[in-house]
Amino acid sequence: MHSIRKRPAIDGQLGWFETSPSSHTSIGQRLTGQHRFDFAVIGAGFTGVALARRLAELHPQTRIALVEALEVGQGASGRNAGFIIDIPHNVDGGEADAAASRKLHALNMFAIDRLRGLKDRFGIDCAWQEAGKYMSAHESAHIGALETFAEGLKAAGFSYEFVEGAALSQRLGTDYYKAAIYTPGNVLVNPASLVRGLAASLPENVSVFTGSPVTACQYGAPHVLAFADGTLRADKLVLTVGSFSEAFGRVRNRLATLFTYASLTEPLSDAEHAAHFSDVQPWGSTSAHPAGTTVRYTPDRRIFVRNTFHYRPSLHASDADLRAAAAHHRQSFEARFPMLARKPFAYTWGGLISMTLNHHSVFRRESDNLFSVVGCNGVGVAKGTYLGHYMAEFMAGMPSAAIDDIAAGSHPNWIPPEPIRGIGAAMRLRRELAGAGGEV
Ligand SMILES: Cc1cc2nc3c(=O)[nH]c(=O)nc-3n(C[C@H](O)[C@H](O)[C@H](O)COP(=O)(O)OP(=O)(O)OC[C@H]3O[C@@H](n4cnc5c(N)ncnc54)[C@H](O)[C@@H]3O)c2cc1C
Known part of the structure; x- marks a missing residue:
């Protein structure tokens, strides 16, 4: 055995x-x-x-x-963050050519249609939102990544919208981001x-x-x-x-198995909602940088934050790991929502992502x-x-x-076995994080 x-x-x-x-x-x-x-x-x-x-x-x-x-x-x-992603993005880049992107899109759409059909048929209450997705940049240095993404979308014939400045702030309820690419086909859920x-x-x-x-x-x-x-x-x-x-x-x-972490606040109070989010619809944003922060504003008026990666061969996150992640989440949250700085997180957790070096399954x-x-x-x-x-x-x-x-x-x-795997993972994570700047 x-x-x-x-x-x-x-x-x-x-x-x-x-x-x-x-x-x-x-x-x-x-x-x-x-x-x-x-x-x-x-x-x-x-x-x-x-x-x-x-x-x-x-x-x-x-x-x-x-x-x-x-x-x-x-x-x-x-x-996870609850994005049912239709369009290959920078976490799942694969081959950059348009034909490959269209094939991946067709598979993702098959999955979204199947999930939507089952959700409707069985009345699954999962806060399903056909909200689309923003890929957002805080720093001018990362707007280039948005432009590259947009070129890929255009070449493959996917619809998208470039949103920036006040128009973006109005949609998100934060002026943290300079610009974003909005794609309409993504679905947000409580996963x-x-x-x-x-x-x-x-x-x-x-x-x-x-x-x-x-x-x-x-x-x-x-x-x-x-x-x-x-x-x-x-x-x-x-x-x-x-x-x-x-x-x-x-x-x-x-497989390179990595921990990443998420936090979820309590729902906004009526006063917080009225003051800052009265015209804001639920949204989700991934980052222009792969090591950047994912953020959501949920239909039950909570803010979700995901960032931080650890390589843990034990496949367990320690209390210290969770505390470190929560501290990063707080920084990212307060940078984006200074008006909610005192809002505590109700939950912080870690979860494993199984990555492959070339994004193949x-x-x-x-x-x-x-x-x-x-x-x-x-x-x-x-x-x-x-x-x-x-x-x-x-x-x-x-x-x-x-x-x-x-x-x-x-x-x-x-992927090499231990100890080379661990050394490689640590180096790669350090390098990615160093380039992410304010996108975290
Ligand atoms: C914080 C975070 C954010 C993410 N955000 C997104 C996102 O927004 N969108 C997205 O598409 N993906 C996201 N992901 C990735 C996504 O969660 C995974 O790709 C997805 O869960 C893979 O599903 P799976 O069924 O293949 O594996 P898993 O969900 O890992 O399921 C495997 C199951 O096997 C069980 N298992 C393991 N060992 C045993 C055993 N010995 N006996 C019995 N059962 C066992 C586990 O308990 C687990 O439930 C995120 C992941 C994390 C951690």
Whole structure:
């Protein structure tokens, strides 16, 4: 048996989960006893949930297990910034040419349409906002990055708007940013609510097991998964465990797993809202610089801030890490919203991003009846949704142009093992941060 030593934990106070209307409803049950399934999917993030649904649609007569260590919505899928990104941006640059961008856009739009359809069909209350997205710059030095982004958008035929000065301040309720590129197709959500709603509405032939970390596994026919109080055997197994993939002894030397952190304030008071945000609609902004700060103004009138990266091979964020991140968040928050300087954060948490060096994903057959999907590179709400969906079709031997496009983008570069990996990550993070200036 391969023992799984690194397992997910709750890193901080998970703001989206805690404020989700469904946080008190239980989804699934703890796995105890002996079980036998046709398919097992480990990891109930956006990837695993999309995969389990598509497997159930394609194989209605089979039994499918979806297994999650935490509660659904407590993993990275419920800790992120909640952008369902339609247009490749600087976190997921890939090949810069227009044809590649259009292909990526088509896959992202497939995911957004699918998620929207499921949200409507099952009445998932996830603060879904067709709000678009700003990519914003504070410093003149970074306006060039916006111009480069705009050139790429133009070449690929995507619509966008360049907004600056007073017009931008009016839309955002802060005059911190000099300019931004607004693209209309992005959707903003409470990601914990969305992934929970998706898991709760899976077809009947999917059994969801939560609070059930896999502690060991033996790959074979069948695959055997061990839990604290039970065992699960499955003929086909898919790993959608994100940054924990290496812990399962697969996807070695491909993923750079980084912690990044987020904070969420209490809702603005009526007086704060009336004074500063009465004409401001909910918005989300990523930064013109990859190491810059992501900010949102949510429909329930909270401010969300995300920045800071740490490389932590333990895959846990310490209290000291969380305190350091919260201090960075406060600085970024007060720089943007000096009029709200006393507004405290109600929640601060950390979450893992699984990056690959060339932004490719892992979408592959590991061996007979064993598959891996990972490497969402910080854009996994849309990407995980389409990779999960198409992995089920790939397993069923259903060829398509979409699968060809995914396969072409699934050759992640080799990453050296420790200690070189850690040294490289620290150097890269230092270099990125040094260039980000006031975008943080
Ligand atoms: C702070 C932050 C902000 C981000 N912002 C955005 C954004 O705005 N938009 C966007 O698209 N992406 C964003 N991302 C990235 C996004 O969250 C990921 O790309 C996405 O969660 C990947 O989904 P996944 O299902 O592949 O993996 P995960 O969400 O990581 O799901 C894997 C699951 O596997 C489970 N698991 C692991 N080990 C075991 C085990 N031993 N037994 C059982 N279960 C196990 C984990 O608990 C986890 O729930 C952000 C990430 C962070 C951390």
